[in-house]
Amino acid sequence: MFALQFDQLDRQAELRANPSELRALANQDNSFILPVYHQKLLTGDKGLLWLKWHELHSQVNEIHDKHLIYLGKVTIDASPHHFYSYRLAQPEQFIQQFPGTELRGLRDLFPILDETESYLANVAIGIEHWHNTHQYCGYCGHTTYSKLAGFVRQCSNPNCAKEHFPRTDAAVICAITFQDKILLGRQASWPENRYSVIAGFVEPGESLEQAVAREADEEVGLEVTNIQYFGSQPWPFPQSLMTGFTADATHSNIRLKDQELEHADWFSRQQLIDLIANDELILPYRYSISRALVENWRQQ
Ligand SMILES: [Zn+2]
Known part of the structure; x- marks a missing residue:
C-alpha cells in the first residue's frame, strides 16, 4: 500500500467551533502538538517533535487560537489521543531549546515515520501551507483570520466577510x-x-x-x-x-x-x-x- 492511506484519524469536526473545549483537551496527558513552519517539521533523533501544551507554552509565551489547528483524535491502545499542530512564527528558539532538532520536509521524513505520524504530518503541513498562502481575501484583498480550529479563514472586511476553506x-x-x-x-x-x-x-x-x-x-x-x-x-x-x-x-x-x-x-x-x-x-x-x-x- 502506498503512503498516507491511514484511516484511523477521527477529525471530530463538531469540536472545531468550540475553542475553549479544544484548549482544555489540548492540555490533557494524551494530547500532543506538532510545531510546523513553512511546510517543515521540527525533528529530533527520536523523530517528530510532539510537544505537550506546557512545553509549547514555555516557548511561545502565549498560545494563540489562530495558530492552533486541531487535527483530530486517534485511539491508541484503547485510549483516545488528541493531536494538534501549531503554526510557528519563528522556529529558531525551538531549535536552540531542543538540542539536535532540525526542520525537515515530509518527503525526507517518510522513511522514518510510521503510518500514523506520516498521515498527521501530512494533514498538518497541508493546512499550514493553506494558511500561509491565504492571508488575504481573494474577493476584496483585505486580511483574513483563522477560525474553526484552523479549518476556515474569514475575511476581516465586514462588507465582504467571505469564508475561505482549505484548498486541495x-x-x-x-x-x-x-x-x-x-x-x-x-x-x-x-x-x-x-x-x-x-x-x-x-x-x-x-x-x-x-x-x-x-x-x-x-x-x-x-x-x-x-x-x-x-x-x-x-x-x-x-x-x-x-x-x-x-x-x-x-x-x-x-x-x-x-x-x-x-x-x-x-x-x-x-x-x-x-x-x-x-x-x-x-x-x-x-x-x-x-x-x-x-x-x-x-x-x-
Ligand atoms: Zn473579502
Whole structure:
C-alpha cells in the first residue's frame, strides 16, 4: 500500500467551533502538538517533535487560537489521543531549546515515520501551507483570520466577510499500457534516470477521466481507452490530491507534444528489471501512488 492511506484519524469536526473545549483537551496527558513552519517539521533523533501544551507554552509565551489547528483524535491502545499542530512564527528558539532538532520536509521524513505520524504530518503541513498562502481575501484583498480550529479563514472586511476553506488541487496520474509494455517518461528537472507515469492537474470543468485523456494526448500524443480508477493519495507538495488511473493506449506512437517530458518510452517488465539493476532507471518514490501504479502493473 502506498503512503498516507491511514484511516484511523477521527477529525471530530463538531469540536472545531468550540475553542475553549479544544484548549482544555489540548492540555490533557494524551494530547500532543506538532510545531510546523513553512511546510517543515521540527525533528529530533527520536523523530517528530510532539510537544505537550506546557512545553509549547514555555516557548511561545502565549498560545494563540489562530495558530492552533486541531487535527483530530486517534485511539491508541484503547485510549483516545488528541493531536494538534501549531503554526510557528519563528522556529529558531525551538531549535536552540531542543538540542539536535532540525526542520525537515515530509518527503525526507517518510522513511522514518510510521503510518500514523506520516498521515498527521501530512494533514498538518497541508493546512499550514493553506494558511500561509491565504492571508488575504481573494474577493476584496483585505486580511483574513483563522477560525474553526484552523479549518476556515474569514475575511476581516465586514462588507465582504467571505469564508475561505482549505484548498486541495485535484490531479490525475495514470499508468498507460500498450500490449505488455508500460509508458514511463521523465521531466528534465528530475534526478538523473528517474522515470514515472504521466500526471497532471485537472482543469476547471473537466472530469478526472477527461483529464487523463487530455494529459495523455498533450504529454505523449496518445489516445487512451479503458480508463479505470485505481486509488487516490493526498500529496501535500504542496496541496494535491492525486487520483490514480490505469488506461490502455490505442497505438504506441509517442509524440512529446507539450514538451513537459524530455523523454518517454515503452518498457517491458524484463527491461525494467535490467535497467533498474544497472541503475539506468529509477522508479518513483517508494511511498507514492505513481510507484504503486508501476508495481501493480509489474505484478499482473
Ligand atoms: Zn473579502
